[in-house]
Each structure stands twice: as C-alpha cells, then as structure tokens.
Amino acid sequence: MAMVRTRRGEDGVLNLPRTATGVDQFFHAVRARRPRRLPGVPGEPRWRGEFVAPDADGPRVTLQEFGYASRELARHGDTVDDTALVGPFRVLTAEGLDRLAEVCDRLEPAAGSSRFIATRRLRGADLVSPFLHNMIRDRGFLLACSRTAGVPLIPHPLRLPTAQINYFEGRGRPEIVRWHRDGMDYVFTIQLSDGADYEGGRFTYFQGRTDEFDDVTADDPRIREADCTARGATLFLHGSRVFHAVTPVTRGRRVTLVVSLFCPYFARRDSNTFWHLAGDDGILATVPGWLRLKWPVRDPALDFGLRAASPVVTWEDLRR
Template identity: 75%
Template sequence: MTTTRHRRDGARDGAGGGLLDLPRMATGFDRFVHALRARPPRRPAALPGEPCWRGEFVARDVTGPRVDLREFGYAAHELNRGYGTVDDTALVGPVRILTPEGLECLTEVCDRLESSAGSARFITTRRVRGADGMSAFISNMIRDRGFLLACSRLAGVPLIPHPLRIPTVQINYFEADGRSDIVKWHHDGMDYVLTLQLNSYADYDGGRFSYFQGRVDEFTGARKGDPRIKEAPCGERGAALFLHGSRIFHSVSPVTRGRRVTVVVSFFCPYFARQDSNTFWHLAADDGIPATVPSWLRLKWPVRDAAMNFALRAGSPVITWEDLRD
C-alpha cells in the first residue's frame, strides 16, 4: 500500500470556510427523537433486466494516497491492533476501483433505483438504504472476492460487507432542484466506508466532500477557516474514497447546479468484531428502532470463529490476513 500523503496529492487545506455552516447530526436526546420518528427504508421488488455483475469490473492495482489515524490526532493506544497489524488507516484516495464498463453498469442501476429514494433528516437528506437488497448487480459487486480484496488492501484489514444489511449499501442523490440535498457534518457508525462517485465536477456545482483532519471529540472546537477542514479531491467520475468513517467528521455541501450521485458501501472487519464502533442509537436514528433491533442483536451475538461466522451472515467470501499478504 502506498504511503504517499493525501495532502500532497490535491487535498485543499482550509476548504471548509462556510461549510461549517452546514448542520451537524443530532446527538443526545435529539438523536433519540430521530429514532422514534425514523421509518425503515422501503423494500421494492428487485430490478428486472439489470446488468450482470462480472468480476473483471474490478480495476487492477487499486492504490492511492493514504493518511493514517495518527495524523488525525489519535494516539497509538487508541487504535485496534492484533494479528501483527495496527488498524491505523484513516483515509485512502481518490482511487479507481471499477473499470469504465463496471462504472457504466453501476450508474445505470443507481439511476433506476432513484425512484425508490426516500427523504431523511438524520444525516443524508435523500437516499436509498439497503440497495444491495434491491439490486443483484450491487449485491454481487460487494460480495465479489476481487472487490473485497481490493477494498481490504486499501483498509489494511480483511473486510466483508457489513452484516447489519440495511446500512450496508446506501445511494445518495443530490440535485439542484430547490431541495438543498446535503450530508450533514457527521461521523459514521461504521468503521470502514467506501464512497464511489458516479459523476464528475463537470456535471454539477457544489457537492463538495469535506472532512475534519482531527479527532472526533475535537470537532466541536472547529471554526470557519480552520486549516483542519479539508476537501477531498474526488472530482473525477468513478473516483472512490475509503474512510475510517467512525473516527472522522465529514460532510457534503449542497449541489447548486446539476446532479450528483454516490454509492456508499459499509464494511466490517470480523477480526476486530468486538472493537466495532457501531452504537444502537446512531443506527436507530437513521432506520428507526423496530428495524434496528433484530439486526443489532444478530451483530452482537458472541462468536467463536468470527471471520467465518460474520462472513456467512453477510453472504460473503472469507478474506484472511494471508490474502492481504499475497
């Protein structure tokens, strides 16, 4: 994995400026209120006649500029470690993880799923949740061994699709039609998140992905012009960004012209299952309490062979540490 530093490859220091005017995700009692009001995502029938996923859609030699968590202010003792590895990857990208043909097929699928998009108040204003349950193409993509190996090598740890299912694949839709679609300042419940961009900057204005290069507990002290607010240089169609989502505050500004669509895939490391950062109320605020309870119980069941057990639950191949060293 390359150790080229992300800020040397186009990250714009101080890009936040007015972006701190964007709202922040609810916390405390307000998050509980969101959980009471949230409704589970709709479950329409699977797409008829969609493209077929093929393993050759995964690009070769998927590498990109990397920043580690210590550059965000996290101390060594706060990082997951085991199996001879320190789980210290904060951000990798932009990278190309799909071939042009694979990207075209994914774009077609996401365009067809847009009619199922619902509105939300917690973090992302307009999205489809659980998209892999609606699309065989997306389901097969995120469970393809080559795709998982590419993502695991970016993260530096073995990954599988997140077994919680509802938040495993989310498609975000942003359009300049008066709705002011945004992603609020937030950190994810998931530890390992990949965002695929299906449009380029030529297709829209606004819609900038920004992140705070500091600890999550330091974000409340950030102000306009803070040099720790950076913009990820993901302006090309097909650009992908890996993020240690639970440890990094990030946001997306409103689209003021055109259309922007992103696919967000959440992963899980079975080997660090007991260090998973998910909290019940973070998930429930997005999907509602009734939809979250059964998934949460399955996630927290004790396991013996964590890698095999969670992979079976996610319907995924098992990725091992040895696979990453090949």
C-alpha cells in the same frame, strides 16, 4: 488520479448542520419510517468480476496524522489498523462504473428523504439489486477494498447500511450530507457523477480527532477537502473516527454509492451505536440487525463471513 486536497474547505462549511444527538436523535429514531420492502429492478446488467480495477490504491493519511494515539488503534499481530483515509483511487473499471451508474439510476425512484444525515438516499440497495449484492460479495472487490484499508473486510452484517445510494439535485432546497461521523468503521464512497455536471457537493472532512470537532473554528486549517469529483473516484474513510460532510449541491445532479464493510477480526471493537442506526432507519428496523451484530461469536472470521454469505478474506490474503 489527483492527491487528496489539503487546502481549506469552502467558506461557510462549518455552518452546515450537524447530525442530531441526545434527545433529538431519539426523536429521529421514533419518527423514522421503516425502510420499504422494494421489488427488484428488472433488466439490470449482471455483475462481472472483471469490473474490479487492478491495483486499486491511492494516497493515504493515517489515523495518527489525525491525532489518534497508537494505543487507541486496533491491532492484529504486527499489523495496526491505522488507515484514516485513502484516495481518490479507482476500484472499478470504466465498464464496471457505467453498469453501476445504470443500476443506481434505475433505483432512484425508490429513494426516500431523511433529515438525519443524508438528505435523499436509498438504504439497503443491495437487498433489491442483484448487481450490487454480487458486487459487494465478489472476492476480487473485497480483496481490493481490504488491501486499500489494510484489514480483511467482508460485507457488513448490518444489512440496511451496507449499500446506500445518495442522490443530490441542485434544485429547490439544497441537498447535503450533515457533519457527522459514521457508525461504520470501513466506508467506501464511489462517485458516479462527473464534477463538471454539478456545483457544490464537495466532500469535506476534519483532520483531527472526533472529540476535538466541537472546538473547531472557521479558520482551523484542519478543515480539508478530498478531491473526489472525477467520475469513478473512490474514497476510503475510517468513518467512525473522521468527522465529514458534503456541501450543498446548488446545480446539476450528484450521485454516490456508499459501501460499508466490516472487519470480522475486530468484531468486538465495532463502533456502531444503536441510536445512530435507529436515527436513520427507525427502531423496529434496527433491532434485528443490531442483535445479530452484537451477538457473541467464537470464530469471527468464519461466523461473520458465513452470515454475510461472503468469501472469507484473511490477513494472509493481504500479503499476497
């Protein structure tokens, strides 16, 4: 697959709105509707472990190339958590991608609107889809993601943001993803639409520190675009340390699945903030997951693995 493009982003990309902060973020949290409890989708396909593509990997950029100092990065023994971006690559086979796209299409009627980050999305999709639930708890899938990111990963203990489907339609008011950084540290975006079927919808990011983004100008060469428009293209992003956005979809339809995973060995360094989560899901829906995430743990690798009903992935697994 093609390398990540390092050319400039589309003209006017910096004019995209940013995620609300401060008082505006608080009001988003107050107004946000609690996600609905949705019934499952009858007749969806079954997840199978052979849907995971062998040797998933792609071109990578380090956090130090984004301007972060070595002392700012998490460490475990001799391993440094220094991966900022990987991709595009394929994490699913062609058949697995077809089945995933079918599931996400079936779930679209349940999607809701949001003005916080993504225009139209379904949060907590794995709570209503056995296919998605089993996919992100499949040992082969988790190993592929862990080896890509360079750290052991499990499903995120915060259940609502773990699997989010973003839907974009190029009609009426253009649908976008605002400039933002994620609360999540380890984020995988799987492209379910072919880039030839829509216009716009370009994944754009700032290759610099998040605290430098406020001073960015239109001619800044650090505004870049990831070439992940091919159907099945997957992009890994250290979401909390990278400002990114998606340009308006002006024609056609674009669908992506965003999977947020968690490194239990760095549990105390988790980057989520309460108001960032509450801005998307509302205060009442955020509190239970927030308390579970921040509760002290004695053995993070075991405790969080059991809480997420996930196979435990270790550092030794990444070396095999």
